[in-house]
Amino acid sequence: MTNTQVTLIQIDNYGPWTVTPEPRREVDLQALQSRLYADLSQLFGNRNGYVFFSRFDNMIAVTNGMTIDAHALIQESIANRYPVTISLGIGVDRTPVDALGQATSRLQEAGSAQDRTRQEILRGEMLDESQRTDEDVQIAHFDVNNATGEYTDRLNEFDTFIQIEQGYAELMRYMRMAHDSLSFFVGGDNVIAVCSTIDRPAYEDAVEHVRSTVGVDLKVGVGRDRTAQDAGMAAKRALERCREKGTAVVLDL
Ligand SMILES: Nc1nc2c(ncn2[C@@H]2O[C@H](COP(=O)(O)OP(=O)(O)OP(=O)(O)O)[C@@H](O)[C@H]2O)c(=O)[nH]1
Structure with a gap:
């Protein structure tokens, strides 16, 4: 919890x-x-x-x-x-x-x-x-799939920015309303969400919601630990496993 x-x-x-x-x-x-x-x-x-x-x-x-x-x-x-x-x-x-x-x-x-x-x-x-416990902080690191090929290398920077921001806006609202979680744009194509206790199907729903609403494809790595820093690093490692496995959601919980 x-x-x-x-x-x-x-x-x-x-x-x-x-x-x-x-x-x-x-x-x-x-x-x-x-x-x-x-x-x-x-x-x-x-x-x-x-x-x-x-x-x-x-x-x-x-x-x-x-x-x-x-x-x-x-x-x-x-x-x-x-x-x-x-x-x-x-x-x-x-x-x-x-x-x-x-x-x-x-x-x-x-x-x-x-x-x-x-x-x-x-x-x-x-x-x-x-x-305090090792389950106190749950962090999800979201990343746009192939942002470089889809946007950065094809569109001008402002039109790329609109696409990324639309994905962010939809995700931040969804995570706030459905899960009492706080999502923040952190640069590039990355959003870090500070989450409540959320399971795999809920992350799959969030990714699907953003794809079907604004057409932005995400993947997400999730980590949990005593501090933001440790949970955030676990989330980054989980995101790397998304890339290796070609899956949308990896939880390291
Ligand atoms: N803040 C932050 N920015 C990052 C991080 N990783 C990548 N970026 C930024 O995001 C941009 C896109 O990088 P990637 O997400 O690796 O590239 P991609 O083209 O989307 O490829 P895939 O994510 O592998 O599908 C980079 O140019 C960086 O500006 C990260 O961990 N934190």
């Missing part, structure tokens, strides 16, 4: 900051957002967590095994290096969506994302060490 610890990362009062004292250059905001994502990816990654960029002003991390002190250190490190601060809300639940819901409530209860006085909130529930 999965038990996911999710951290919502929110830049404090970012909207007003982007236009104070007047609108800041968009290229500078893009550089700030991508550097912040890169740093958070490394800071959480060094502690076996995964960070996904979602909207960049908000990011979602899977943080099983990370303590409140580890979160506080990351928060301090960002405040020391950036012109903005971050708030962190943490939740734990059987499904990733419910864990994110709890993490979100912690921040919403503390005030608005655009409240000048709501800064560097650090609140939430953490998995107790004694509760």
Whole structure:
């Protein structure tokens, strides 16, 4: 049974900051957002967590095994290096969506994302060490079949992007609605889903749903472990076995 610890990362009062004292250059905001994502990816990654960029002003991390002190250190490190601060809300639940819901409530209860006085909130529930098991995190790594031959080598980059994004949009909605799971585009033709306890037929249904709805062919490798990093690596190895065996779904559970 999965038990996911999710951290919502929110830049404090970012909207007003982007236009104070007047609108800041968009290229500078893009550089700030991508550097912040890169740093958070490394800071959480060094502690076996995964960070996904979602909207960049908000990011979602899977943080099983990370303590409140580890979160506080990351928060301090960002405040020391950036012109903005971050708030962190943490939740734990059987499904990733419910864990994110709890993490979100912690921040919403503390005030608005655009409240000048709501800064560097650090609140939430953490998995107790004694509760943790090797089944806590289930990660599915989805990949478009032959994206290079079908799209990259045939279409211009924008039309390729539309195809990949359509597959992603359909998959993220399906996994959210049918399985309370969170799917994130991670570049190229890859989507990583943080899942609830899902079995093989459900993954087969997800792949079939995306194929029949938007015509994008996927394969998926699934892994499970104590941390996002270990489950994610197991998923990548399972995806390689999809390639070797020519099958759509390989579970390493
Ligand atoms: N983020 C991320 N990107 C990847 C990964 N593997 C491949 N990519 C990206 O995805 C693109 C497509 O690579 P593949 O999925 O290996 O190629 P493909 O043409 O779809 O071939 P098959 O997947 O074997 O059917 C690559 O050019 C990379 O940009 C991965 O593990 N993570």
